[in-house]
Amino acid sequence: MADTSEEQQTKTKTAIWYDPTFRAIAFQVLAGIAIVWFFWYIFDNTLTNMEKRGITTGFGFLDNPAGFGILMSLIEYDETYSYGRTFFVGLLNTLLVSVLGVIFATTLGFLLGVARLSNNWLLAKVATIYVEVLRNIPLLLQIFFWYFAILLKNLPSPRQSMNLNDSVFLNARGLYGPAPVPTDGFFAVWIAFGLGVAAAVYVVRWAKKRQDEQGIQFPAYRSAMGLVIGLPLLVFFAMGMPMTLDYPALKGFNFQGGMRVIPELMALTWALSLYTASFIAEIVRAGIQGVTHGQTEAARAMGLRNGPTLRLVVIPQAMRIIIPPLTSQYLNLVKNSSLATAIGYPDLVAVFMGTTLNQTGQAVEVVGMTMAVYLTISLLISSFMNWYNKKMALVER
């Protein structure tokens, strides 16, 4: 009896390679070995190749003097600064164009998205045509168009600049405007700004708490705006306006002084904003349409008018749908700003992965650092999105 059952057991016992757990582990070990081998192989090849070509490794090159000029820099920079400095110059220029692009694209995109849903036939058609044309043409082509075909061909030389009130000038070298120069006592305005922000945060929290507990409403956002903007302004005037304006002036062949926006920045910001706005418009439209019709009908049944229906019922729910794709558009915008290199705007890719890479030849370090920057930005933005999503998600039973 015992013999037969043992026999049966050995018969039904499957071979070890049919066991799912064993197979999973074996497969993973094999895959792990393959991946490690692949990367080791690449690493080894790279080292040999670099040795053969006489390329040094390591990050020591970052301290060497760069020796090339950069068209535009938000921090102090000239030829004598190090390669490490060029990294930060490029990074700041990338961030500048990204922030400008995000602001303009969001504004225009929301307007267009709402316009596409408008009852007004003409307005809806204009917005539709805009979206359908812009989003189906490659961004690089649009940047080239605005920069080479529109800006460079139509802007006058500095001597024939377009002139607005002798303080704003537009010519082929860029857009010149008066630059604010803070004088003694301006720090008080900064302090007031900091205080205003802190007070605004407090007011918003307090108002929310009171409304949750007692149901009494308070115009929190309006008073917060007043604190953030009004308080510094008040201090500014109280201190006797501690700021002068530095006007640009034509000296020789070029303008000196003032604030300058180079045409590359104008073209890039313009093209990025227009292009991304067409995508944001579609996201906004989908978000508003995604709020079920029953919500609007229920709001109407409660006696809410058009404005409050939108503000209190539709938009808060639409935002829940809009935010995730919107953040990925912002990410795209930041990544697309690297197209700057095609028209010579000195962003991170153009300065660091372009000139610095060519001069030092240290491809691995430079490309690695550049990619790490973009990866960090995208991880930051997506973790913000996850946080926001969690905060806004429907609380279900």
Add this chain to the structure above:
Amino acid sequence: MSTFTPLPDLPAPSSSKGVVGWMKANLFSSPANSVLSIFAGYIIYISVIPALNWAIFSADWVGLTQDACNRNGACWPFVASRLDFFIYGFYPAELYWRLDLAFLLLALSFGPQFFEAFPYKMKLAVFSLTGLPIICFFLVAGGIFGLEDVPTEKWGGLSLTLLLAYVGIVAALPIGVILALGRRSEMPVIRTFCICFIELWRGVPLISVLFMASVMLPLFLPEGINFDKLLRALIGITMFQSAYMAEVIRGGLQAIPSGQYEAAKAMGLNYWKMMRLVVLPQALKLVIPGIVNTFIALFKDTTLVLIIGLFDVLATVQSAIQDPKWGKVEAEGYVFAAACFWVFCFSMSRYSQKLERKLHRGHKR
């Protein structure tokens, strides 16, 4: 006995029908609406009208040299004279028929997808994603069947753009499927690797990927092995887009209820059979619009190869507009290139919208 005969209905007031009625309802229904209409009309007046005027009404259409253009509007003879260059790049002129044939095959295999009634859509789709690329490759590159060999440096123009997009699409889809499956796998090593791979490519701009493909790929390979520049660009584009494709497909996989997986397992199907016969057909069908959108993005992204020195349609335009014989023709060149891209992208997006409507059932008011 007098019968009740109702009077005929009065016609609607003239202000509520016809053109006037339509305008009243759609453009001037309220003061705010009127303001918006006037604003939209003004935008059309300052943008669309001058653009049409430049491109059509004051444009010059015929001629062979710069003298044919009076410069009040667009100078289309420029585009006409360089059209061969824009389409074929540096491809030898006597071999244009091979590219034409490849274009024709592409059109024949993708065109019927737009028609509802065509019976062999699925088979044709499989063919256009498997057999056709091989045929097209040998047709364009030559080297066998007595076809003259054409090196990749001579490929260019719109044909190169289409080739990049087509190969990218064909290669990115299967890699994307594998990555998506890997990301949802229960094996931690595979899953971690797929997540890292996808997030890495999605987190960096395509330019830096192309730079890496052109600068660093030669460093990665052992001495003596070197890829063609075009192939390096293709590898970069494919890796980049397959990561996006994987995320789209993952969305589809997540939307399939777990009952489907369990039912397939209960039928005794193994992992690959379950995926191939039950899950993937449903998941891919769900995300066809997303896949097409990825294709559109890929198609537009092919322009970036000009930065690493390949001659796609935008690069041919860039070099042709610098010809001093034609003077100031930047706008004409760019508008032509934009039109090329727009036609392809717009038809693809229309196709995806059509599918979306077809797949969207109910819940619409």
